[in-house]
Amino acid sequence: MSSQITVTTLLFASYADALGRSSVQVTLRAPATVGALLDHVRALPGAGRLPPAPLVAVNATYATPGHVLADGDEVALIPPVAGG
């Protein structure tokens, strides 16, 4: 039997528009990486408009696709930033 983790995935700006929502709860089989979460998100309606490798932050810090997620993590998909 395998354990599972649930992470909150935040969507902003053009990504939120593409998926029609600003966050989604995702449950994954542990251990799960950022890459596994992205595979899950890409299967959602509207996700075809996301780029192949979006920037990701875990708990408000930029993370790589190999980053291993923990239960309760807050993951953000970061569209190209445009401050200033």
Place this chain on the structure above:
Amino acid sequence: MVRAAAARTAIVERPLDPAALLAAVADAGHGATALFVGTVREVNDGRPVTGIDYTAYEAMAARELAAIAAEAAERFGTAEGAPRIVAEHRLGTLGIGEASVAVAAAHARRAPAMDAVRYVVEELKRRVPIWKREHYADGTREWLDPTAAGAPGTAVAPGTAS
């Protein structure tokens, strides 16, 4: 005497006050103060703009902006001390001419003050999770993607330059 590094940053939803930033970095030991103010301009990429919505991943934006200011204070410090830095970015809907970002830095000498402001602005545009949606005169709205092909400031692919 080496003065303590002092950086204050904020993501705000009120109008920015550049004079307040200048006052916040003022110090009798500082002979140089640099200020950058970014404002909404009326044309972008040839299209008439009427305003911009700024949104952010606020918790991360605040953290990244604070980290950038701390980096600048360390990077441009001298034997006379670290530059004192204040940086603010505004969120919400801004009209033409309104300030979206303001960065002030002060130091005993001009180079660290100007270098610190430049560093904070450039890194902010590269790393801080803030997004803008332009409103155009024809009624349409669009999220800006500075990395998109052909976007102003992005590199032209080799062999395609005219």
